[in-house]
Amino acid sequence: MAGAFSVEPLLPPEDVVLFDPFRPEERAPAPSAPRPRLRLPPRSGRARAPSSVLPSAPALFPWLARSLAPGEATLWCGPRLAVEPILEMLYAGSALARGRVSLLEGANRFHPYRIGELGRALGLGAEETLDRIRLARAFTAHQMVALVDGWAREARRHPPTLLVGHDLPTLFWDGETPDDERDALLRHVARTLGRLLDEIRVPLLLTLGPDGPARFVGLSDAGPRWADLVRFERGPATLRARALRSDARLALVPRGAGQRGIEEFGDAPSAEEVIGWDVPCRRTARRSRSG
Numbered sequence: 001m002a003g004a005f006s007v008e009p010l011l012p013p014e015d016v017v018l019f020d021p022f023r024p025e026e027r028a029p030a031p032s033a034p035r036p037r038l039r040l041p042p043r044s045g046r047a048r049a050p051s052s053v054l055p056s057a058p059a060l061f062p063w064l065a066r067s068l069a070p071g072e073a074t075l076w077c078g079p080r081l082a083v084e085p086i087l088e089m090l091y092a093g094s095a096l097a098r099g100r101v102s103l104l105e106g107a108n109r110f111h112p113y114r115i116g117e118l119g120r121a122l123g124l125g126a127e128e129t130l131d132r133i134r135l136a137r138a139f140t141a142h143q144m145v146a147l148v149d150g151w152a153r154e155a156r157r158h159p160p161t162l163l164v165g166h167d168l169p170t171l172f173w174d175g176e177t178p179d180d181e182r183d184a185l186l187r188h189v190a191r192t193l194g195r196l197l198d199e200i201r202v203p204l205l206l207t208l209g210p211d212g213p214a215r216f217v218g219l220s221d222a223g224p225r226w227a228d229l230v231r232f233e234r235g236p237a238t239l240r241a242r243a244l245r246s247d248a249r250l251a252l253v254p255r256g257a258g259q260r261g262i263e264e265f266g267d268a269p270s271a272e273e274v275i276g277w278d279v280p281c282r283r284t285a286r287r288s289r290s291g
Contacts, residue, residue: 052097053097053099053162054093055096066248067245069203071201073224074205074227074228075207077209077212077229077232078231082233088111090205091118096124102151102154104165104168106144106168108137108139110137116129138171142185144171145188148189148193148196152200155202161202163202163203165206168216186219187218190217227245228245229245238251238252238253239251239252
């Protein structure tokens with residue numbers, strides 16, 4: 001494991017703009033088959049201390065932090081176009097709170113330039129933001145098993161405030177792993193994650209696709225205790241999330257600097273919490289006309 005966890009500090013070029021999670025070209029695909037139903041196990045009897053993984057502002061971060069708990073796993077499920085922009089914001093927010101992320105990447109979708117630019121938008125340097133993430137990539141199922149097995153040793157050497165496993169089951173469904181071997185390996189990973197959280201007692205965030213829990217064999221019955229499951233969905237210019245444990249709901253909408261939303265001026269008609277996220281101004285070819 002020595003040397004496996006590292007991200008070289010990368011400064012994004014000056015022409016990289018703030019990553020906009022609501023770009024029209026990144027709209028969600030059409031709905032597919034119904035998602036599998038999933039119930040959380042009963043909450044453990046231990047008192048849950050408030051999470052200090054993320055800062056108190058912007059408002060998105062406290063909403064996300066409410067689903068995290070030391071020694072327990074939180075699942076984020078949804079299409080990549082919905083989950084990954086929020087995950088990148090979480091990395092930048094963790095750096096703003098002076099936290100440290102230990103990340104296992106199972107889908108090779110870590111984008112340092114975008115994360116560095118999000119850190120800049122929060123007032124941090126890109127190098128400082130990336131320096132607070134320790135990354136290990138796996139390219140085969142057996143490499144992922146080895147990284148999970150050594151995660152506790154790595155966490156003891158470099159104590160994190162948050163563990164993140166991004167798309168850990170992906171490599172086990174590459175078509176090259178026999179079914180019986182895949183199921184046995186995934187169950188081993190699930191059990192190892194449970195022992196990991198018993199040992200180092202920090203929050204674990206697992207990100208999965210819409211059908212991820214069904215593809216992560218052993219997670220629900222042999223894996224760690226769960227703090228919460230958050231479902232993410234993408235719509236036209238809106239990203240929605242719903243936390244299963246508390247039924248807390250969130251709508252994240254793009255809002256340019258200076259714009260205000262109607263939800264600020266009274267109680268919203270639904271239980272959904274609406275948060276405006278600043279996005280960069282965009283130039284258009286159309287000229288404005290006075291009068």
